[in-house]
Amino acid sequence: MQVFNNGAEWHNYWIQTLQTHKSIGFVPTMGALHEGHLDLIKASKKTCDITVVSIFVNPIQFNNAEDFEKYPVLTDQDLSLLRQEEVDYVFLPSMETIYPESPVLSFNFGNLENVLEGEFRPGHFSGVGIIVSKLFNIIRPTIAFFGQKDLQQVAIIKRLALDLSFPLEIQVVPTKREKDGLALSSRNMRLTSIEREKALLLIKSLNQAKNELLTGESWLEVRNKVQQLFEEEALTQLEYFELVHPETFEVFSEFDPHKKSSICVASFVGNVRLIDNLSINP
CATH class of the missing domain: 3.30.1300.10 (Pantoate-beta-alanine ligase, C-terminal domain)
Structure with a gap:
């Protein structure tokens, strides 16, 4: 497993090795990995030549600062788990790498973001749109994998990919649950x-x-x-x-x-x- 910490490193590797020969499966995460993430990774490994997992806790999708501060960061544990799963590459950028300056761009997803999560978490989906766009541009995946538990986010990302003509497929993986039915999170x-x-x-x-x-x-x-x-x-x-x-x-x-x-x-x-x-x- 190889870990990349910035987009330039990944770009150079992609140019030399991947651009014409390999299908790239991509699993974007905010870390604190669980069996639900592993299902996404397994789907990617089954479908694509190589699998890339990103770990980045994205501050601009949190409309509650306390929620961001309390989000679990378990990087060493996550990397160990990804090695066990034989993931090919991990993209583990710093905050400065992703946001060298505070972004001024914002997204408006119309009616998709005016209800449910969008209503109760104003600005959330704009933050999701920015980070996912950055990651798609950096990794350039063939297929990106997302969990059905975040159903509205999946709809947002599909719209993002369609409207911005990202040359990739979005694949949705069923929600992973505990034996008693609780959705993994x-x-x-x-x-x-x-x-x-x-x-x-x-x-x-x-x-x-x-x-x-x-x-x-x-x-x-x-x-x-x-x-x-x-x-x-x-x-x-x-x-x-x-x-x-x-x-x-x-x-x-x-x-x-x-x-x-x-x-x-x-x-x-x-x-x-x-x-x-x-x-x-x-």
Whole structure:
């Protein structure tokens, strides 16, 4: 495994070795790696000639400074794990490498960023757009791999790739879950044992809502029941529970079994904000 710390090093290597001969699979991460990241890496290794993983905690996608400060940084552990997975290359840039100056550019993704995560985390998707654009320009992957857990982010990145004509494919890998259903997230390690148990309310509510919709209950009834469940649990604070189109993020007021739809949820559990989603009609 070879580690690169700046874009110039990678560019020189790419020119000499990769540009005409190898398909490049790319897994961008913010570190604190878990089995969900490993699923992305395995998908890349299965599909592409080489796999590149980046580790960079991107400050401009955090709309909460405290959240950025508390984000777990486990670089040595991450590199050890990537060696075990026999990753080919790691891009591990410094803050100064990525942002030699504070960026003045911003992105507006229209309706995609006006709902759900965009509504509750203003500026988040612009920060995502900037870092992903930088990484795509530096690494020049053939295929980039993202997890379905970040469903709205996936839609944003697909729009970014389309509008800016990045010559790559976006591949989405299903959400990796614990045996009890909790979606894997680097934020989970910040949960206490009690909060970890209460966090299961996210997937329980998603499964309950999906089952009730498919048996004919109205979305309004289903949503009201879920909101009550969260209100009854003192350790949770529900931000949204919405039925959306998984690509356009149009918010539906009722369930149509003939339309693509997913349920998305975001809630604080203690002081940790978690998100999850579940497809109803893929």
